[in-house]
Amino acid sequence: MTFEGQIRKMITENGKPIRYYLNFKDDYLDVNQQLEKKIRIKHLHNECLGCGLDKEIYRMGYCQTCFFSLPEANESIIRPELSTAHLGIEQRDLEWEKKFELQPHIVYLAVSSDLKVGVTRAAQIPTRWIDQGASYATIFAKTDNRYEAGMIEVALKNHASDKTNWQKMLKNDVPELDLIQQKDLFKMYIPEEESKFYLSDDSVYTFEYPVLEFPKKVKSLNLKKQREFEGVLTGIKGQYWIFEDGTVWNVRGHEGFYVEIEL
Ligand SMILES: [Zn+2]
Known part of the structure; x- marks a missing residue:
């Protein structure tokens, strides 16, 4: 199954454990259901949270122009x-x-x-x-x-x-x-x-997070440097996805990226 869309921070629902959803324009991904499964993330291009253009994301999901002009930033x-x-x-x-x-x-x-x-x-x-x-x-x-x-x-x-x-x-x-x-x-x-x-x-x-096992060491995935990543999801905490090999992906830190997610 393949999803694609602009990354925004995950929507959460407080429960035991907390539930996480990744919302795209016409679709959403129930992230808890992907635990123990292999996920591939691929950065296709950008879509600024402000202007929607394919421009370099500067900070908080905004391109430089939006970051320095919108009240949200x-x-x-x-x-x-x-x-x-x-x-x-x-x-x-x-x-x-x-x-x-x-x-x-x-x-x-x-x-x-x-x-x-x-x-x-x-x-x-x-x-x-x-x-x-x-x-x-x-x-x-x-x-x-x-x-x-x-x-x-x-x-x-x-x-x-x-x-x-x-x-x-x-x-x-x-x-x-x-x-x-x-x-x-x-x-x-x-x-x-x-x-x-x-x-x-x-x-x-x-708060109780859906994490099967906490990593001993963590290394951060940056889709700007590494366009594609594949791994088995072992947890979700804060706005991060945690993978089996200790890779962690800050979903919120990638707002404004337009990605393809393959399950
Ligand atoms: Zn913009």
């Missing part, structure tokens, strides 16, 4: 503290930015490799955690907009990382931490103006 996407829609100040497209930034956001603590702090829209929970391959997570604060969440994150960044070590995450080399204790500890770092957003709910969410 603005710097405040990566750094929420730079948001200005709450002040009515436009960066690239005020209407888009208002819709995106002026909605409830959460600041969370999660462990996918080490303790990490992050910001996401409330509507992106638990998707955001699954995309990062988090083993467990808790909500630290819930704010009215993106800027406020960004300010809290900046204050916590001195005490926890905002990055995930993907090799450790994929090898399931994950420490056992008491997230609630961390949360209590971090409470004192919230800036005065944002202290009212602290969430006292101490629920901890845990």
